[in-house]
Amino acid sequence: MRHLLDTRTLSRDDAIRILDVAEDMADTQGREVKKLPTLRGRTVVNLFFEDSTRTRISFEAAAKRLSADVINFSAKGSSVSKGESLQDTAQTLQAMGADAVVIRHGASGAPRTLATSGWIDAGVVNAGDGTHEHPTQALLDAFTMRRRRYGSASRGRDLAGFRVAIVGDILHSRVARSNVWLLSALGAEVTLVAPPTLVPQDVSQWPARVRFDLDEAIAEGPDAIMMLRIQTERMSGSFFPSEREYARLWGLDPVRFAALSGDTIVMHPGPMNRGLEICAEAADSPRATVREQVASGVSVRMAVLYLLLAGERAGTDTKESR
Amino acid sequence: MRTRTVLHEADITRALTRIAHEILESNRGPDGLVLLGIPTRGVPLAERLASLIERFSGEHVATGQLDVTMYRDDLAHHPTRSPRPTSIPDGGIDGRVVVLVDDVLFSGRSIRAALDALGDLGRPAAVRLAILVDRGHRELPIRPDFVGKNLPSARSERVNVTLTEIDGVDQVTIAGEGE
Numbered sequence: 001m002r003h004l005l006d007t008r009t010l011s012r013d014d015a016i017r018i019l020d021v022a023e024d025m026a027d028t029q030g031r032e033v034k035k036l037p038t039l040r041g042r043t044v045v046n047l048f049f050e051d052s053t054r055t056r057i058s059f060e061a062a063a064k065r066l067s068a069d070v071i072n073f074s075a076k077g078s079s080v081s082k083g084e085s086l087q088d089t090a091q092t093l094q095a096m097g098a099d100a101v102v103i104r105h106g107a108s109g110a111p112r113t114l115a116t117s118g119w120i121d122a123g124v125v126n127a128g129d130g131t132h133e134h135p136t137q138a139l140l141d142a143f144t145m146r147r148r149r150y151g152s153a154s155r156g157r158d159l160a161g162f163r164v165a166i167v168g169d170i171l172h173s174r175v176a177r178s179n180v181w182l183l184s185a186l187g188a189e190v191t192l193v194a195p196p197t198l199v200p201q202d203v204s205q206w207p208a209r210v211r212f213d214l215d216e217a218i219a220e221g222p223d224a225i226m227m228l229r230i231q232t233e234r235m236s237g238s239f240f241p242s243e244r245e246y247a248r249l250w251g252l253d254p255v256r257f258a259a260l261s262g263d264t265i266v267m268h269p270g271p272m273n274r275g276l277e278i279c280a281e282a283a284d285s286p287r288a289t290v291r292e293q294v295a296s297g298v299s300v301r302m303a304v305l306y307l308l309l310a311g312e313r314a315g316t317d318t319k320e321s322r
Numbered sequence: 323m324r325t326r327t328v329l330h331e332a333d334i335t336r337a338l339t340r341i342a343h344e345i346l347e348s349n350r351g352p353d354g355l356v357l358l359g360i361p362t363r364g365v366p367l368a369e370r371l372a373s374l375i376e377r378f379s380g381e382h383v384a385t386g387q388l389d390v391t392m393y394r395d396d397l398a399h400h401p402t403r404s405p406r407p408t409s410i411p412d413g414g415i416d417g418r419v420v421v422l423v424d425d426v427l428f429s430g431r432s433i434r435a436a437l438d439a440l441g442d443l444g445r446p447a448a449v450r451l452a453i454l455v456d457r458g459h460r461e462l463p464i465r466p467d468f469v470g471k472n473l474p475s476a477r478s479e480r481v482n483v484t485l486t487e488i489d490g491v492d493q494v495t496i497a498g499e500g501e
Binding site: 001017020021023024025027028031032033035036037038066155306307310311 | 400
């Protein structure tokens, strides 16, 4: 694996490989000494042009647990605010000897530009670009689902027959996009539930069904229900009349939570707007996987960095030694 | 290129039986023993040794497997390796006598990685090394405590261990230019 830019081009076998390596990484995270020496001497740059706390610290923790050196770069207070271009920033990082760049950018496609431009040799990991994709979030969601379903026997398995309802702002959500591609590659059945104004126009091309009524989706008894955050920062127009109306029609309130079948898991990529898309009863119940998702995130990102950075380099010999 | 079989099924069984006795002898019984196999073929070897030790001593011996992939110093020289699971028996390894079990000892680098991995899991009272085939060419000051067979080899030759549990047949072969 050279880069991780999206889940759309990820095959079932590639996805299962990442999830299986993540299982091994998760095993090491229960130990007294959590740090592995694997990526000693490698440098990972977190290049964040958009605000993020949990994704950035998750990548930072993942890199540090593998003994890589981490350089954090955020656009605020950097030369980017003086008008530096992505190309110049990238070439600066190249000159500093970055081995991997974890990039979050407001423009869809920025990670691909970075990976294919020839500005840098480093591996590129997409940590969220505009409204395009957020592949590691989808991988950690799939990892969490697989663990909840198969427990310690998860290795090597896909999510065939697993039914997932993704509820909320599909239009602006890169998490929803990445999940649709990854979950369908893994054999899961995805249903998107959203107000008509928050469904993208090209959704008929996606491997997912669309519903406009949350109660109908709940009545079908999905195996997992994923509540998306209402992203006020991306909402330039008015997509629904008021937050109260959204909460009443599309929020997972106590009544809907009680109507969910007993083994449905409740997922949320965070940060949660309690009382808007998800009620406190659902968020704090044992069926909620919010904190598991955070822990899975570190394991999955360790797996991705490992697969990107640990392998063979061009020009090195491949002598067998044991 | 010629291939020759150096150990057959009966030879492997005999070697393991002797190693099991030697482990019991040097440890003065089965107390505190933990057998950790190094994937892939060290794992079934560790299990076979444990069941032999159980048969001779009448006491249960803990086994586990120790993956060393993440601790290797040659990761950048190979295509990306997939790590294997590590499983440590209940009770951990603190204060116990850990016997590392692997199929072939060559450069010693896997064992160096295994020692580092062990250090992250606990502090054993002692670490011993049991090997089915020692083919020489060490690159580090590492020496096995229990050896199935010393097999002088040329660097260019390939020593191949197959085991019933994984490959369907028990044998050790050596392939290379030969005489």
